[in-house]
Amino acid sequence: MSYLSLSNVTKQFGDTVVVDNFNLDIDKGEFVSFLGPSGCGKTTTLRMVAGFEVPTSGKIMIEGVDITDKAPNQRNVGMIFQSYALFPNMTVAQNIGFGLTVRKEPESVVKSRVAEMISLINLEAHANKYPYQLSGGQQQRVSLARALANRPQVLLLDEPLSALDAKIRVSLRAEIRSIQKALGITAIFVTHDQEEALSISDRIVVMNAGEMEQVGTPFEIYNFPKTRFVANFVGSLNTADAEVVDPTKGLVSVDGVQFTSAEGTKERKKGDKIKVAIRPERFSFAALQHKDNVVDAKIENITFLGSVVRIQVKIGNTNFNMDTFNNPFLELPKIGSIEQVTCSKEAVLVLDE
Amino acid sequence: MAQTIVNSKSNKATTNWKVWLGVVPFFLFALLFLFLPSLRLVTASFTAPDGSFTLDNIRQLFTVPVIVNAYKLSIQISAVTAIGGGIFGFLLAYSVTVGGLPKSLRSVLITFSGVASNFAGVPLAFAFVATLGRQGFITHILRDYFGMDVYAAGFNLYSFAGLSLVYMYFQFPLMVLIMAPALDGLKREWREAAENLGASTTQYWLRVAMPVLLPSILGAMILLFGNAFGAYATAYALTGGRIGIVTIQIGAQIRGDVLYNPGLGYAMAIGMVVIMAISLAGYSWLQAKTERWLK
Numbered sequence A: 001m002s003y004l005s006l007s008n009v010t011k012q013f014g015d016t017v018v019v020d021n022f023n024l025d026i027d028k029g030e031f032v033s034f035l036g037p038s039g040c041g042k043t044t045t046l047r048m049v050a051g052f053e054v055p056t057s058g059k060i061m062i063e064g065v066d067i068t069d070k071a072p073n074q075r076n077v078g079m080i081f082q083s084y085a086l087f088p089n090m091t092v093a094q095n096i097g098f099g100l101t102v103r104k105e106p107e108s109v110v111k112s113r114v115a116e117m118i119s120l121i122n123l124e125a126h127a128n129k130y131p132y133q134l135s136g137g138q139q140q141r142v143s144l145a146r147a148l149a150n151r152p153q154v155l156l157l158d159e160p161l162s163a164l165d166a167k168i169r170v171s172l173r174a175e176i177r178s179i180q181k182a183l184g185i186t187a188i189f190v191t192h193d194q195e196e197a198l199s200i201s202d203r204i205v206v207m208n209a210g211e212m213e214q215v216g217t218p219f220e221i222y223n224f225p226k227t228r229f230v231a232n233f234v235g236s237l238n239t240a241d242a243e244v245v246d247p248t249k250g251l252v253s254v255d256g257v258q259f260t261s262a263e264g265t266k267e268r269k270k271g272d273k274i275k276v277a278i279r280p281e282r283f284s285f286a287a288l289q290h291k292d293n294v295v296d297a298k299i300e301n302i303t304f305l306g307s308v309v310r311i312q313v314k315i316g317n318t319n320f321n322m323d324t325f326n327n328p329f330l331e332l333p334k335i336g337s338i339e340q341v342t343c344s345k346e347a348v349l350v351l352d353e
Numbered sequence B: 001m002a003q004t005i006v007n008s009k010s011n012k013a014t015t016n017w018k019v020w021l022g023v024v025p026f027f028l029f030a031l032l033f034l035f036l037p038s039l040r041l042v043t044a045s046f047t048a049p050d051g052s053f054t055l056d057n058i059r060q061l062f063t064v065p066v067i068v069n070a071y072k073l074s075i076q077i078s079a080v081t082a083i084g085g086g087i088f089g090f091l092l093a094y095s096v097t098v099g100g101l102p103k104s105l106r107s108v109l110i111t112f113s114g115v116a117s118n119f120a121g122v123p124l125a126f127a128f129v130a131t132l133g134r135q136g137f138i139t140h141i142l143r144d145y146f147g148m149d150v151y152a153a154g155f156n157l158y159s160f161a162g163l164s165l166v167y168m169y170f171q172f173p174l175m176v177l178i179m180a181p182a183l184d185g186l187k188r189e190w191r192e193a194a195e196n197l198g199a200s201t202t203q204y205w206l207r208v209a210m211p212v213l214l215p216s217i218l219g220a221m222i223l224l225f226g227n228a229f230g231a232y233a234t235a236y237a238l239t240g241g242r243i244g245i246v247t248i249q250i251g252a253q254i255r256g257d258v259l260y261n262p263g264l265g266y267a268m269a270i271g272m273v274v275i276m277a278i279s280l281a282g283y284s285w286l287q288a289k290t291e292r293w294l295k
């Protein structure tokens, strides 16, 4: 039995369905991310787990107990807000102890737990400061400690890093992940940043317009996107309209240029209109080793993106991006020249609409 | 190169000069109607009727019973209406902000408060005389249709209680105007974070919302206190001077129908300035405290 489960959870505001038939089972200690564009219902789903919204239908259970209709203060679920939401009139230590104090824990318990939490987030030097005296990153760590002090069954994080600048965002997400692992706490992390979701999660739920598009490990989501939406949203992607040429051989034609796909055309008929997707990094220059898909490409433009170099090419009449790792010995083709490029059969994805 | 620097410098100087031009009227105004009168107030309060220097006026502030009483009365009426208007205004502001009454009601209340907080003096006194005076129409309605004779029951518009009631009319709207933004400043996330951590609504109000609001509430009440303390025309128009609050006593000393000692009047004004200054200092101290929290 799963630790946290959402079954057939639907949420409507008036006539608009914001979360549609959401089903998810999360194991104890698992770190799950909700990834999706703005307005797709991530926060609403999280707020239903916290009790701030009541599902229109469906059931939410933690450790086999139905909590669907419990008030927020009757659940033991910790929530981290994007805006930190620290109490401005309390010091760091008072903020962290708040949950224990209102639950009437003995003074000694409050004291020792607060000390434990403060050392967990390395803010010993700031215990008696007020929130306004802390940086954004420090405030968010305090809010993490405040939520953890109650020993919650589940930790909910709603875009906790999006108000911070890039460097802190990366270091704090690693810190969150390592604390989560060390405490073995079950967590749901909401984000619309795919890199963040890929780097931090055990599993990712990709959401679109209130529906779950795909659930899987970061590896699965990135390498085997099931839908065009997932493929597009996670990582950058070349997509092109294509036509099935030979379903049994996996042969497709992109505006006259033929590609072979490892899977995905078996259930189609010759002449079917489909969409194919190829990630930029799956293309390479066809050197000595012979590959499945070797095609002529005209080099249109070259852009340095730091660790990778993005090359815009034209294959037939279709534009594609190809990425290659940057290194000082890299020999780049001339703009305007025609080169042979290749990608494996597995790299050619056939997408559901 | 050097040429450019010189040029840009002189350019800057002209801009500066022009910028200052805009505030000249303000400083002129402040000089003529704030600074010079204050100076006159100070010198005059140390001047005896014959023009010589004296500490007599200041001494009388603390010794003459009428004057001591005037201060007592002013402080009482200001405190009563600041607390009463403060509580009433806070509750109103609460119900149109956090309380969740419809948005339209909020704009109606705010507009009303903007007007009412400035409604004072003779028109306000007259409005009350016309409604709650001995012959006021509400007094009549209450007596004729509800059998309640408020005057027989001891109410008197021209008493301390009556004057307080009239003051309330401009006090509570001022509270609404100050508290509505402060209540808006309470973040929804604070409430949710508190609930999420296991707090009840009462615990949230006692431990988070009230402490956050308290400086604003106290600050606003101090402002209300000063507002009532400085009122003159309302009290004069309503009671004609029978309730001897400080402003009325000052008026009597300076205009001199019966009493005439401008020096004493000025000294009383200095006393008022001191009380107002203390109030304002308290107000800005409290204001700074919340601003620091809420930034």
Ligand SMILES: Nc1ncnc2c1ncn2[C@@H]1O[C@H](COP(=O)(O)OP(=O)(O)OP(=O)(O)O)[C@@H](O)[C@H]1O
Residues within 6 Å of the ligand: A013, A018, A036, A037, A038, A039, A040, A041, A042, A043, A044, A045, A192
């Ligand atoms: N209380 C509410 N009343 C009506 N509509 C709401 C309410 N809360 C959310 N919505 C709507 O539900 C949809 C989903 O909102 P939600 O906040 O869950 O999105 P999100 O995925 O968290 O987006 P973001 O990335 O922008 O935070 C939005 O279209 C939003 O306008």
Ligand SMILES: [Mg+2]
Residues within 6 Å of the ligand: A042, A043, A044, A158
């Ligand atoms: Mg959201």
